[in-house]
Structures are given as C-alpha cells and as structure tokens.
Amino acid sequence: MNDAADRLPRVAYFSMEIALDPAVPTYSGGLGVLAGDMLQSAADLAVALIGVTLVSRQGYFRQEIAGGMQVERPEPWEPARFAEPVAAKVPLDMGGRRVWVGAWRYLVTSRSDGAPPVPVLLLDTDLPENAPEDRRLTDFLYGGDERYRLRQEMVLGIAGVRMLAALGVQVTRYHLNEGHAALLALELLRMRCAAAQSPAAPEALAAVRRQCVFTTHTPVPAGHDQFAYPLALAELGSMVQEPLLRTLAGDERLNMTRLALSLSGWVNGVAQRHAETASGMFPGYTVHAIGNGVHPWTWASDAHRLLYARHVPHWCHEPERLMMANRIALPEIAAAHAAAKRLLLERAAEFPGGAALRPERCTLGFARRMTAYKRPELLFADLERLRRIAGRYPLQVLLAGKAHPHDLEGKREIERLLGFAQQLGAELPVVFLPGYGLELARLMVAGVDVWLNTPQRPLEASGTSGMKAALNGVPSLSVLDGWWIEGCAEGVTGWAVGGQGPEDSGADALSLYSKLEEQVLPLFYQRPAQWTELTRSTIAHNGSFFNSHRMVRRYVLEAYAR
Ligand SMILES: *Cc1c(COP(=O)(O)O)cnc(C)c1O
Numbered sequence: 001m002n003d004a005a006d007r008l009p010r011v012a013y014f015s016m017e018i019a020l021d022p023a024v025p026t027y028s029g030g031l032g033v034l035a036g037d038m039l040q041s042a043a044d045l046a047v048a049l050i051g052v053t054l055v056s057r058q059g060y061f062r063q064e065i066a067g068g069m070q071v072e073r074p075e076p077w078e079p080a081r082f083a084e085p086v087a088a089k090v091p092l093d094m095g096g097r098r099v100w101v102g103a104w105r106y107l108v109t110s111r112s113d114g115a116p117p118v119p120v121l122l123l124d125t126d127l128p129e130n131a132p133e134d135r136r137l138t139d140f141l142y143g144g145d146e147r148y149r150l151r152q153e154m155v156l157g158i159a160g161v162r163m164l165a166a167l168g169v170q171v172t173r174y175h176l177n178e179g180h181a182a183l184l185a186l187e188l189l190r191m192r193c194a195a196a197q198s199p200a201a202p203e204a205l206a207a208v209r210r211q212c213v214f215t216t217h218t219p220v221p222a223g224h225d226q227f228a229y230p231l232a233l234a235e236l237g238s239m240v241q242e243p244l245l246r247t248l249a250g251d252e253r254l255n256m257t258r259l260a261l262s263l264s265g266w267v268n269g270v271a272q273r274h275a276e277t278a279s280g281m282f283p284g285y286t287v288h289a290i291g292n293g294v295h296p297w298t299w300a301s302d303a304h305r306l307l308y309a310r311h312v313p314h315w316c317h318e319p320e321r322l323m324m325a326n327r328i329a330l331p332e333i334a335a336a337h338a339a340a341k342r343l344l345l346e347r348a349a350e351f352p353g354g355a356a357l358r359p360e361r362c363t364l365g366f367a368r369r370m371t372a373y374k375r376p377e378l379l380f381a382d383l384e385r386l387r388r389i390a391g392r393y394p395l396q397v398l399l400a401g402k403a404h405p406h407d408l409e410g411k412r413e414i415e416r417l418l419g420f421a422q423q424l425g426a427e428l429p430v431v432f433l434p435g436y437g438l439e440l441a442r443l444m445v446a447g448v449d450v451w452l453n454t455p456q457r458p459l460e461a462s463g464t465s466g467m468k469a470a471l472n473g474v475p476s477l478s479v480l481d482g483w484w485i486e487g488c489a490e491g492v493t494g495w496a497v498g499g500q501g502p503e504d505s506g507a508d509a510l511s512l513y514s515k516l517e518e519q520v521l522p523l524f525y526q527r528p529a530q531w532t533e534l535t536r537s538t539i540a541h542n543g544s545f546f547n548s549h550r551m552v553r554r555y556v557l558e559a560y561a562r
Contacts (some may be wrong), residue, residue, distance in 0.1 A: 041552040088163060
C-alpha cells in the first residue's frame with residue numbers, strides 16, 4: 001500500500017467469501033454477495049475499509065445440470081487479470097510446517113466522484129516456496145475436508161492479520177464477517193500476549209474485544225464451524241494454550257462462533273428476528289440488529305437504473321430517496337419491468353424448456369442455496385392443486401440455486417425439482433436455470449413478477465434476494481422470517497405466507513396456494529393498474545430502505561465508532 005490514501009486508518013473486513021465481480025468466482029452465495037455489497041457501499045460512501053478474503057483460484061464450483069441432477073465443475077480464474085500482486089508475503093505455521101502466504105490487491109471502485117477505491121486483499125498460498133499440497137490451500141472455496149477447511153481459516157484469520165501488518169495498514173477495527181474469520185481475533189490475542197510476555201491477561205482480552213466486531217449470519221447449528229480439538233491443536237501448534245482456547249471456544253470442540261463471541265466487543269445479527277434468535281442461542285451476549293441491505297446500483301436492472309436516474313436524482317448515493325418512487329408514472333414503472341422481464345426470458349430460452357415461457361404470463365421466481373431448510377419444494381407440495389391454479393390463471397416458474405457438493409439432501413432437492421418440472425410439463429412451465437451467481441441473480445430478481453421465499457422459520461437469518469427484487473419493484477410472496485418480518489406490508493409490498501406460530505409445512509403450503517389463487521393472480525390478471533401500483537409501492541417502501549448504504553452507515557456509527 002503505497003500512496004497517501006492507502007495510509008488512512010481503516011476497518012479491516014474479513015470474510016471467507018466476497019463477491020467482487022461476476023467474472024471473479026470468490027463467493028458461493030448470500031454471505032459473499034453481502035460482503036461485496038458492503039464493500040461497494042463503503043467505496044461509494046468513502047468509508048475507509050479494507051477487505052480480506054481468500055483468492056479461491058478454482059472458485060466455488062460451476063454448476064451444470066445433466067441427467068436430471070447437479071454436476072460440479074471447477075471454475076478457475078486468473079487473478080492477474082483483475083488484481084495486482086502485493087510485494088509482501090507472510091509466514092504461517094500449520095501442523096508444524098511453515099507455509100508462506102502472499103496476496104493480490106483488488107480495488108472496489110467508488111461510484112462517487114473522487115472517492116478512493118476500497119482495496120481487497122486476496123490471500124494466496126500458491127507460491128513456489130510452498131509444498132505442492134500447501135499451494136492448493138487457497139484453491140477451492142469451502143472445498144476439501146475438515147483439515148483443509150481449518151487451514152483455510154488459518155490463512156484467512158492469522159495470515160490475514162499478518163499481511164495487513166506487513167503492508168503497514170493501520171487497522172482501527174477488525175470486522176469478522178461470520179465465524180470463519182474468528183482466528184483473526186486469536187492472532188490479535190497472541191500478539192498482545194507475546195508483547196506483554198504474559199498469557200492472556202484480562203487487559204489483553206479486553207483490548208482484543210475493543211478491536212473486534214462480529215456479525216453472525218445463521219441460526220442453523222450446522223452453519224457454525226466446529227473442529228475437533230486434536231485436529232485444531234495439531235494445526236495451531238503452540239499459538240495458543242489449550243486451556244485458554246477451550247475457555248474461549250467451547251470445551252468439547254473448537255466452535256468458531258463461540259471464539260468470535262468471546263473475543264468481540266460488539267456482536268450483530270442480520271435482522272431483528274435473527275438477533276433475537278441469536279440472543280437466545282448465546283445467553284449472556286448482547287446481539288445487535290443492524291439489518292442487511294443490498295447495493296442499489298449493483299442490483300437495479302439496466303432499465304431501473306435509467307428510470308431512477310430520470311426521476312430520483314442522487315438515488316445511487318442516497319437510495320432513501322426512492323421513497324419518492326410514487327411520483328413516477330405507472331406506465332414508466334411497467335415499461336421498466338417489461339424490459340427486465342424480456343431480458344430474463346431471453347436468457348431462460350437458452351436452457352431446456354425455456355423457450356416455452358411467455359412474457360404475458362405471471363412468472364414466479366425462486367432462487368436460493370438448495371438445502372433442506374430453505375424448503376424449495378413447498379410450492380410443489382400438492383401438484384394437483386397447483387395444476388388447478390395454473391388452469392385458472394396461467395403461471396410459469398423460474399428456479400435456480402446451487403447445492404453444496406457435500407449437501408446430498410440439497411442435491412436431491414434439485415433432482416426432485418427437475419422431476420416436478422417434468423410432471424407439470426406444458427400445463428405449468430417450470431424451468432431450472434443452472435449456475436446461479438451474480439449475473440443470473442441480477443436478471444432474475446428484476447425479471448420475474450413475484451419473488452417467492454419459503455424457508456422454515458426461524459432459520460432464515462435475513463435473506464437478501466427479496467430486497468434486490470424490491471429494488472426493482474418485484475413484490476415478495478414469502479414466509480414471515482428474516483428481513484420479511486420487517487419488510488412485509490400485506491398488499492403493499494407483497495404477501496405473507498403462513499403465520500408466525502410454530503412450524504407447520506402443511507399449513508404454509510395451503511396458505512401459499514390460497515394467497516396465489518385468491519390474491520396474487522387475480523390482481524395480476526384482472527387489475528393490472530393496481531398491480532403496477534403495488535410494484536411501485538414495493539420500490540417506495542422496501543427498495544428505499546433495505547440497502548447496504550444504510551447498513552454501512554450504521555456499522556460505522558454504532559459498531560466501529562463505539
Ligand atoms: C443475493 C444472493 C444470494 C442470497 O439471497 P437469499 O435471499 O439469502 O437466498 C445468494 N446467491 C446469490 C447469487 C445472490 O445474488
């Protein structure tokens with residue numbers, strides 16, 4: 001880091017995945033997309049942040065659909081085409097071996113005149129001085145076994161802190177975006193204890209806590225990384241004393257969420273309900289609720305960018321101004337949506353079944369990580385009922401989403417969805433679009449008519465795709481969980497599926513069908529002007545609020561400046 005702007009004191013934002021560009025596959029899904037939106041908003045608002053992540057040279061994976069199932073391919077990319085190598089490299093001992101870690105510097109450019117870019121360090125072990133096995137450590141995002149995963153977290157957390165120091169970056173706060181980054185706090189503690197020549201004095205712990213902010217992203221226990229102590233202690237070596245580690249990270253297994261909680265002075269959940277759920281899971285901690293948001297310019301379709309530029313000056317810098325969307329004439333709102341829908345259907349036509357889709361038909365969109373608790377099959381719970389609805393009101397469905405290669409249940413969900421598509425045939429066209437990522441997401445959230453989300457309550461921490469849809473005037477039909485508890489105004493921004501009581505998939509499916517048949521579809525087909533009014537109020541209410549500018553401003557004022 002060599003010019004004056006690079007010597008600014010900065011908040012270091014650590015995330016195992018960050019979505020930087022559609023051609024840079026250093027992300028798997030929502031967590032990485034949120035991190036990318038956060039950095040883009042920081043750049044737009046001239047907040048001095050620096051991102052730290054892994055280079056993930058082989059990406060997460062490229063999804064193909066073949067033989068009725070998901071097939072995973074590597075997604076290699078060339079860092080030198082997008083980023084500059086930094087001059088420093090730092091040592092990291094793991095399992096008694098020394099590994100050298102280098103980095104690339106990627107710049108997130110600002111959309112505001114004159115504001116400096118936000119740099120991102122992409123940590124890379126593919127250096128000639130490393131053993132062949134170690135050179136592959138930063139290849140596959142979330143790949144490999146438990147040991148590979150732990151080593152990746154050591155690269156992110158420990159080597160990440162060392163790299164910032166080697167580059168002379170003055171770090172004011174460390175932000176742990178999910179537990180994967182927890183080892184950074186352990187490294188800060190090690191440094192303080194080494195400097196004071198004492199094992200973890202209370203002052204050292206307090207000082208680390210002042211430096212660290214932790215955002216937890218899921219109430220699903222399997223989403224919290226845990227490692228067996230024999231493995232963890234063998235890999236971490238003498239970095240930390242075992243009794244202390246067990247006190248900080250849990251006695252039975254090294255739990256990265258526990259470790260992050262123990263060493264962070266400020267903890268955040270990603271929506272109001274999630275913060276409440278997390279408070280219950282972690283008694284004794286205050287969990288704040290800075291809700292997630294999405295980057296306005298990134299997620300608005302081309303047509304919506306033009307529309308807002310015409311009617312809502314400065315919307316890119318101050319997306320709150322979209323609350324005045326009600327000034328925009330309805331035909332212009334409808335025309336922007338029609339343009340976005342056309343682009344999406346053109347893309348869909350490239351895939352099996354996609355040519356059967358019609359622009360005049362009401363189109364439901366569902367795209368998320370394919371895993372059991374997201375319940376992608378809820379819409380298909382009763383095919384007879386669904387057929388009857390589609391018989392009264394023409395309907396078509398677009399689906400997308402990847403399942404983690406080790407999530408066999410998630411992969412089976414995809415197979416069953418493809419099976420439903422076959423069974424429904426021409427009566428109700430259902431098309432699965434492979435390769436859900438930034439580019440496809442941007443087409444889908446703007447181009448469908450209704451955004452569907454049917455997770456099992458209360459397991460959806462936030463969800464952000466519905467916010468992207470709202471920014472493009474696409475209402476949600478969604479289970480009341482995560483952000484939608486805050487964003488749902490019935491008949492104004494969309495519709496709620498089910499209630500807020502105990503989980504009941506049967507009742508949720510019935511509610512979904514009756515909302516579709518009695519409210520959504522009649523409005524869409526019989527009262528088109530009122531439909532467009534609803535899409536416009538979706539922009540005014542939710543497009544204006546659930547943005548990452550608000551999220552960054554709140555983190556700056558409430559978490560970083562504390
Ligand atoms: C926004 C986004 C997500 C997360 O959306 P959810 O609503 O949390 O499912 C996942 N993947 C991609 C590619 C996205 O753009």
